[in-house]
Amino acid sequence: MALEMRTICEKCETGLGHDTEAHICSFECTFCGPCTEAMDRVCPNCGGELVRRPRRKTEG
Numbered sequence: 251m252a253l254e255m256r257t258i259c260e261k262c263e264t265g266l267g268h269d270t271e272a273h274i275c276s277f278e279c280t281f282c283g284p285c286t287e288a289m290d291r292v293c294p295n296c297g298g299e300l301v302r303r304p305r306r307k308t309e310g
């Protein structure tokens with residue numbers, strides 16, 4: 251299985267584009283904002299802290 255950037259929430263499968271707020275843990279589990287809040291910002295897979303994923307798009 252090839253490693254690729256996940257673009258959906260692992261919990262609710264909401265699409266997460268580069269402009270969408272997403273949260274990841276240190277193992278790159280990826281979740282949308284509402285799920286992250288609902289889980290108290292703790293990854294259900296590994297127990298790690300979920301942090302906001304930086305957006306690649308530059309402002310301006």
Ligand SMILES: [Zn+2]
Nearest residue numbers: 259262282285
């Ligand atoms: Zn979600």
Ligand SMILES: [Zn+2]
Nearest residue numbers: 275279293296
């Ligand atoms: Zn995780």
